[in-house]
Amino acid sequence: MRAQVLQVVHTCHALAARGHEVTLLANPAKDAEVEAGPLLEAWGLPPISTFHLEIAPTRWSPGAGLWFRWKLGSWCDASPRDSVVYVREAKYLAVVGERPRVVYEAHCLERQRAAEEGEEAGVVEAMERAVLARSAAVVSNSGGTLAALEAAYGPDGGLPAIRRVIHNATRWDRVIDGEPVDPPVIAYTGSARAYKGVAALVEAMAAMPEVTLELIGGVPEGPMPPNVRAVPTVPYSELPARLARCRALVLPLEDNSFGRQFTSPLKLWDYLATGIPIVAADLPTVREIAGELPFYYPPGSASGLRSAVAAALASGPRPRRIRTWDDRALEVEAVLAEVVALPRSAASR
Missing domain, CATH: 3.40.50.2000 (Glycogen Phosphorylase B;)
Structure with missing residues (x-):
C-alpha cells in the first residue's frame, strides 16, 4: 500500500472525525474493484457520516481521470464560497475554478523532482508556480521541503503568507x-x-x-x-x-x-x-x-x-514517541481556519 494512500485516507478520516465534511475522490485498487466500506474496514477505520470516500467506477486511467475532473468540478461549483480544496497535485488546479479556497500540500520541490526524473521541468515548474499563486496557504511535509520552496520562489514572492510544516503520523x-x-x-x-x-x-x-x-x-x-x-x-x-x-x-x-x-x-x-x-x-x-x-x-x-x-x-527499549493522525488533523484544521478567516481577496491571491 503506497504511503501516499495511507497518509491521505487517515488525514481525511481524522478531519471527518472532528466534525468536518470531507469528500475524498480516489482511484480503485489496481487488482480489484473496491467499495468504500470494505476499504475502510481493511484499514481498521470505522465509517463516519461526514467522511465521503468516492471511488472511480473504472480502472481505465482516461475514464477515471474524466470522472475525477467531473466530480471535482461539480463539487467546486456547488460548494459554499468558504469551502476549501486541499490539493496535493498541481495538475488538478485547472478544475478547481475560482470559487473555493485552495491549500496546497507540497512533498517536494516539483521542478527539482522533474529534472531529476527526466521530465520536462519547465512544464512542471509552470504548474507549480500556478498552484502556489492560487493557494491561500502551503503545507509542507518537512522543513526541507518548505525551505526548498522558499529558496526557489522567494519567501515573500510566489508563496502564500500562510506556510506550515505538518508531518505525518501513526495510530x-x-x-x-x-x-x-x-x-x-x-x-x-x-x-x-x-x-x-x-x-x-x-x-x-x-x-x-x-x-x-x-x-x-x-x-x-x-x-x-x-x-x-x-x-x-x-x-x-x-x-x-x-x-x-x-x-x-x-x-x-x-x-x-x-x-x-x-x-x-x-x-x-x-x-x-x-x-x-x-x-x-x-x-x-x-x-x-x-x-x-x-x-x-x-x-x-x-x-x-x-x-x-x-x-x-x-541496547534496551527506547522511549516511545507517538504522534497520531488526530494530532495531524488538528494542525491541518488550524491552517484551514486561518484560510477561511482570510478576506476573499487575500484567499484568492
Whole structure:
C-alpha cells in the first residue's frame, strides 16, 4: 500500500472525525474493484457520516481521470464560497475554478523532482508556480521541503503568507508490546525503490550473518545473502505484530534530495511508536522528527550501518514517541481556519 494512500485516507478520516465534511475522490485498487466500506474496514477505520470516500467506477486511467475532473468540478461549483480544496497535485488546479479556497500540500520541490526524473521541468515548474499563486496557504511535509520552496520562489514572492510544516503520523492502535525473537531479527518496511537505500542495506548485512534482516513489502533486484529474508506485503493490521518481534528497525535513507530534504517517512512514525531501537541514516529529515532517539550512521557507510545495528542490538527499549493522525488533523484544521478567516481577496491571491 503506497504511503501516499495511507497518509491521505487517515488525514481525511481524522478531519471527518472532528466534525468536518470531507469528500475524498480516489482511484480503485489496481487488482480489484473496491467499495468504500470494505476499504475502510481493511484499514481498521470505522465509517463516519461526514467522511465521503468516492471511488472511480473504472480502472481505465482516461475514464477515471474524466470522472475525477467531473466530480471535482461539480463539487467546486456547488460548494459554499468558504469551502476549501486541499490539493496535493498541481495538475488538478485547472478544475478547481475560482470559487473555493485552495491549500496546497507540497512533498517536494516539483521542478527539482522533474529534472531529476527526466521530465520536462519547465512544464512542471509552470504548474507549480500556478498552484502556489492560487493557494491561500502551503503545507509542507518537512522543513526541507518548505525551505526548498522558499529558496526557489522567494519567501515573500510566489508563496502564500500562510506556510506550515505538518508531518505525518501513526495510530494509537498500532502500538503493541511483543517479545523479540532469538537469534535477533531486524526489519525494514516499505518499498525497495533505488533511492531509498535498501540495496545498500542488504549488501551491508551480508557481513552480519548472525542477524536476520526482514524486508517487509519490498525486495531490491539481485541476489540476497542467506540472512536476508523477503517477506511479502503484510496486511496493514498485522504489521505492528510483525515489528514487535524485532530487535531493531532500520531506515536506510540515501543522501539524495529525497532523503535529505523531502521526506517525512511514515515508517519512521510507526517505528517511533514501538519503542524498538531504530537504526537510521544521519540526515536532517530524520533528526527533524526523531531527534537523538535513533542509532545514527553516516549515509552510505556500510561499516557505519553495521556498527549502528550492533549498538542497537546491545541496547534496551527506547522511549516511545507517538504522534497520531488526530494530532495531524488538528494542525491541518488550524491552517484551514486561518484560510477561511482570510478576506476573499487575500484567499484568492
